[in-house]
Amino acid sequence: xxxxxxxxxxxxxxxxxxxxxxxxxxxQAILELEEEYKKARADKSFQxxxxxxxxxxxxxxxxxxxxxxxxxxxxxxxxxxxxxxxxHTGAHKINNSLGxxxxxxxxxxxxxxxxxxxxxxxxxTATACALLNLECIIFMxxxxxxxxxxxxxxxxxxxxxxxxxxSGSATLKDAVNEALRYWVTNVEDTHYILGSVMGPHxxxxxxxDFQSVIGNETKQQYLEKEGKxxxxxVACIGGGSNSMGxxxxxxxxxxxxxxxxxxxxxxxxxxKHAASLxxxxxxVLHGALMYLLQxxxxxxxxxxxxxxxxxxxxxxxxxxxxxxSGRAQYESITDEEAMEALKLLCKLEGIIPxxxxxxxxxxxxxxxxxxxxxxxxxxxxxxxGDKDVETVRARLGGEGx
Amino acid sequence: xxxxxxxxxxxxxxxxxxxxxxxxxxxxxxDTLAEKITFLEKSxxxxxxxxxxxxxxxxxxxxxxxxxxxALQAGTTLRGVMAKIAEIRPIVHIPIVFMTYMNPIMAxxxxxxxxxxxxxxxxxxxxxxxxxxxxxxxxxxAERSGIEIIRLVxxxxxxxxxxxxxxxxxxxxxxxxVNGITGARKGFNEELGKHLEMVKEVSPIxxxxxxxxxEPSHVEEMxxxxxxxxxxxxxxxxxxxGDLDGIEALIAASKAEKIKL
Ligand SMILES: Cc1ncc(COP(=O)(O)O)c(C=O)c1O
Numbered sequence: 001x002x003x004x005x006x007x008x009x010x011x012x013x014x015x016x017x018x019x020x021x022x023x024x025x026x027x028q029a030i031l032e033l034e035e036e037y038k039k040a041r042a043d044k045s046f047q048x049x050x051x052x053x054x055x056x057x058x059x060x061x062x063x064x065x066x067x068x069x070x071x072x073x074x075x076x077x078x079x080x081x082x083x084x085x086x087x088h089t090g091a092h093k094i095n096n097s098l099g100x101x102x103x104x105x106x107x108x109x110x111x112x113x114x115x116x117x118x119x120x121x122x123x124x125t126a127t128a129c130a131l132l133n134l135e136c137i138i139f140m141x142x143x144x145x146x147x148x149x150x151x152x153x154x155x156x157x158x159x160x161x162x163x164x165x166x167s168g169s170a171t172l173k174d175a176v177n178e179a180l181r182y183w184v185t186n187v188e189d190t191h192y193i194l195g196s197v198m199g200p201h202x203x204x205x206x207x208x209d210f211q212s213v214i215g216n217e218t219k220q221q222y223l224e225k226e227g228k229x230x231x232x233x234v235a236c237i238g239g240g241s242n243s244m245g246x247x248x249x250x251x252x253x254x255x256x257x258x259x260x261x262x263x264x265x266x267x268x269x270x271x272k273h274a275a276s277l278x279x280x281x282x283x284v285l286h287g288a289l290m291y292l293l294q295x296x297x298x299x300x301x302x303x304x305x306x307x308x309x310x311x312x313x314x315x316x317x318x319x320x321x322x323x324x325s326g327r328a329q330y331e332s333i334t335d336e337e338a339m340e341a342l343k344l345l346c347k348l349e350g351i352i353p354x355x356x357x358x359x360x361x362x363x364x365x366x367x368x369x370x371x372x373x374x375x376x377x378x379x380x381x382x383x384x385g386d387k388d389v390e391t392v393r394a395r396l397g398g399e400g401x
Numbered sequence: 402x403x404x405x406x407x408x409x410x411x412x413x414x415x416x417x418x419x420x421x422x423x424x425x426x427x428x429x430x431x432d433t434l435a436e437k438i439t440f441l442e443k444s445x446x447x448x449x450x451x452x453x454x455x456x457x458x459x460x461x462x463x464x465x466x467x468x469x470x471x472a473l474q475a476g477t478t479l480r481g482v483m484a485k486i487a488e489i490r491p492i493v494h495i496p497i498v499f500m501t502y503m504n505p506i507m508a509x510x511x512x513x514x515x516x517x518x519x520x521x522x523x524x525x526x527x528x529x530x531x532x533x534x535x536x537x538x539x540x541x542x543a544e545r546s547g548i549e550i551i552r553l554v555x556x557x558x559x560x561x562x563x564x565x566x567x568x569x570x571x572x573x574x575x576x577x578x579v580n581g582i583t584g585a586r587k588g589f590n591e592e593l594g595k596h597l598e599m600v601k602e603v604s605p606i607x608x609x610x611x612x613x614x615x616e617p618s619h620v621e622e623m624x625x626x627x628x629x630x631x632x633x634x635x636x637x638x639x640x641x642x643g644d645l646d647g648i649e650a651l652i653a654a655s656k657a658e659k660i661k662l
Binding site (some may be wrong): 027 | 477480505506508529582
């Protein structure tokens with residue numbers, strides 16, 4: 001049976017989700033971006049330029065590493081790690097930032113605005129801008145600035161201007177608001193490099209496509225190592241980009257279980273979590289119809305997660321669609337469980353994962369034992385934990401040795 | 402005929418310009434709404450734009466953001482505003498236009514929202530995060546119920562698009578005067594006058610200028626090129642500081658100049 005999957009449709013919808021719910025001032029820029037992206041996608045020289053940078057600058061392909069110790073510990077399916085943490089700048093975010101920065105340069109836009117949560121997307125974007133000589137301004141919530149001070153300094157070192165955002169919960173959601181406001185005001189010469197598979201069409205599609213290198217490589221590598229497809233792929237979900245990049249190439253392979261792991265914060269039965277798919281409902285935020293954490297009056301609620309990169313009250317439209325259609329499964333992991341998984345991966349494998357990625361590791365510890373020993377799964381290890389060492393140290397308070 | 406069409410017909414007959422002030426519902430408590438609306442009507446407002454607060458208003462600048470936060474902190478909900486409008490509608494004679502974002506309406510339920518708004522006597526809707534590409538989700542049902550979608554056109558909209566958008570509506574066209582968000586501006590792009598005239602030329606319905614208009618001189622300036630103005634942040638500011646004279650002065654500026662035929 002051949003299964004076709006051609007979303008988004010022409011209007012940027014994934015079923016009922018997605019779309020372009022933006023101020024009219026941005027419509028021209030969004031339509032132009034869509035046109036230009038179509039051309040770039042079909043343009044061999046653009047693709048070659050991106051491929052060359054991904055190889056020589058980012059360090060792709062990233063390894064698919066068989067985690068023997070972790071596999072033995074979990075006692076079930078073979079566990080592989082897709083090492084996005086080994087990318088230049090330490091996370092998958094650079095795949096997208098570089099692609100979009102090239103696109104911006106191609107459109108003649110020399111100024112870039114971006115939002116950031118954990119700072120990983122900000123660092124990746126500042127990096128791409130330094131490389132391509134683009135001006136770069138990054139909006140970041142004050143709360144995240146506090147949690148991720150080193151990343152703020154990194155962005156500045158790379159030549160970006162970092163602007164703190166005080167409004168709302170002073171985290172990622174508010175940084176997106178402010179970046180959108182900045183873009184509306186400076187749309188003539190500025191491109192907005194959105195950091196996840198969210199926002200108005202064509203962003204969810206563009207970011208997914210640039211991140212699909214993760215799943216494409218994984219598929220190839222897994223085939224080479226195991227002679228078959230993995231039985232499951234597991235990835236953490238903030239806005240949903242590393243997971244979408246992992247999932248997309250497997251969507252038509254129905255035997256591959258796709259598991260997205262949201263942040264349950266202090267627990268999904270409390271008010272302090274970021275599990276939009278598990279606990280939220282559909283609505284419109286930041287230009288798209290998607291699952292959101294909101295109250296009965298449609299006011300957006302604050303998300304909570306120990307990891308700044310998952311601290312977002314929505315999940316991109318394609319995930320919203322995949323949830324409803326049942327093609328992907330969505331689970332959640334608490335702060336506590338993520339922290340335990342982080343420590344475990346350090347001890348067992350000598351890899352310090354990002355707190356975000358630790359959510360995927362934590363869920364795998366539940367999933368793998370339920371699977372057979374001759375089955376295998378891949379965790380998207382979306383980033384490294386260097387940026388989180390302070391948070392982890394404060395949390396463990398000297399314990400943890 | 403919808404109330405909005407009627408007031409613009411009257412304005413045209415009398416060679417007058419429109420003045421549409423914006424207030425944030427629930428800022429200062431929902432109980433002040435009736436008082437503010439009747440004051441604005443008495444001072445000569447053509448219609449009233451009533452903002453429904455939303456937690457993440459991406460089209461709004463600091464003044465309206467703050468007003469929204471105050472309103473939400475006072476417990477304002479779309480349901481509450483709807484009930485209040487239904488209650489005070491008999492004493493208000495001018496059109497009432499809601500301005501809000503899609504999400505509070507979706508949470509209310511689009512069908513229920515339109516039914517209740519229609520019953521409450523709401524005449525129009527301004528939705529800054531609903532471009533033409535997405536309006537199908539609400540425009541047909543709104544317009545069947547006699548509620549006009551007030552569409553926005555901007556400095557970045559190509560003329561063919563402006564023409565196409567203008568042709569869809571029956572109320573008035575909202576011509577955004579700046580690239581940016583709501584909030585006072587000192588001045589405007591030199592080409593703005595020309596832009597507004599171009600919009601007017603292709604629009605079968607009245608064209609009102611809005612975003613950033615904050616001085617009586619701005620009102621007079623805009624009115625030379627279009628059919629009236631919408632003033633938001635400045636009105637919110639003046640109510641907040643209790644400067645009712647300032648509000649009257651802005652409205653008076655719109656009466657200063659009649660259309661010179
Ligand atoms: C390492 C890492 N993983 C995951 C995420 C979450 O984003 P997404 O769901 O778009 O992959 C972030 C975001 O900052 C991140 O830094």
